[in-house]
């Protein structure tokens with residue numbers, strides 16, 4: 093469901109972002125900015141987390157106005173499934189017959205009415221004005237009628253109607269937590285024996301993610317990040333949490349010595365680096381490195397140990413971003429990881445962070461859940477298998493491969509590993525949870541092995557998957 097439920101009685105104009113100034117030009121610009129980003133997500137596949145900061149800058153929105161625009165954009169994108177179910181009951185027109193821009197205005201209005209402390213009359217009034225600008229006076233009347241009905245109940249009362257306890261469980265969870273049904277089913281399957289945690293997982297997907305920073309070892313320290321206002325993070329020795337403020341305000345981040353990086357993303361890189369290895373340990377590779385989160389940490393760890401990272405990405409633009417993240421000792425190439433240009437067995441450690449549906453990062457990319465259907469999983473399968481097979485060929489006997497996805501979907505994780513390993517006799521699965529807990533004492537809840545699965549509701553991280561695989565001697 094939308095991240096926060098604010099009850100009617102608790103609405104307090106003075107405490108919400110932008111609270112007292114719910115009318116007037118700055119607030120129009122705030123809502124218009126949220127609307128424009130939501131439309132760009134729908135019409136040109138824009139990523140809200142990339143476009144919104146640029147729009148805020150262009151329009152000079154800062155502080156509370158920027159915070160409100162961010163909340164409205166993300167909240168509306170996240171809560172769309174729930175809001176559509178409410179809007180369908182309040183509209184005398186089927187939603188599929190409502191013009192797409194107008195429907196986005198209605199969603200933005202529903203979010204403000206049901207999940208923020210903005211007074212309903214202000215939420216309806218500003219949405220109606222936006223509808224007038226976007227779709228004309230006739231549609232503004234329609235928007236007014238619909239949103240006044242939405243405002244007739246609070247979110248809990250609507251949920252009792254649209255997602256009643258006796259509804260089919262997948263449908264109920266899908267509507268109440270605003271996830272497409274196929275994703276609810278896939279996440280429940282991925283939880284396996286812990287499937288009763290599905291409610292907590294879906295709720296965690298809708299919570300605002302913490303901003304986690306990484307201090308790249310040898311280049312920055314967590315103490316430096318603490319001095320800049322960050323706080324300790326539970327697991328990664330290189331992580332710090334930024335409770336508020338712009339990461340770009342921190343010198344180490346501006347200078348590329350530190351970065352924003354999810355904690356599980358740090359830990360899977362650390363696990364690859366910490367897997368025990370006999371023999372040489374000088375040549376590391378990252379086959380899918382762009383934009384460089386894991387490569388940045390791996391290159392720093394490699395350098396600290398006298399090893400060297402080669403980071404590859406098939407897209408030149410993304411390889412360019414990698415070049416900014418890694419240290420001087422690392423190499424960066426534009427290369428197709430499925431058709432390596434290097435000789436077989438050239439590396440001691442290889443990371444393959446495969447392209448995936450991103451179902452593990454719904455907190456940070458709220459729109460991803462609406463963008464593609466289950467067919468995306470099948471479409472990515474051959475590439476994921478090709479990259480893992482090439483990674484295993486690229487590592488020497490005795491060397492180790494980390495297969496990572498930012499998705500817990502079984503068809504992108506265990507099934508890929510099982511399929512690739514079934515076709516060859518020269519690979520063994522290592523105990524990934526054991527490697528992780530030996531590197532990070534106190535880290536639990538990663539599953540029974542041999543592979544490891546992080547979860548937003550357990551670890552406060554993305555739902556990242558890790559399989560550590562060793563080429564047999």
Ligand SMILES: C[S@@+](CC[C@H](N)C(=O)[O-])C[C@H]1O[C@@H](n2cnc3c(N)ncnc32)[C@H](O)[C@@H]1O
Pocket residue numbers: 357379380381382383384385386387404405406407410427428429430445446447448475498
């Ligand atoms: C999940 S992202 C990697 C994220 C990255 N490891 C990080 O931590 O920032 C997957 C990357 O794989 C790249 N990619 C897709 N197909 C590839 C291929 N055949 N060879 C190499 N890279 C590929 C994409 O361009 C994308 O940058």
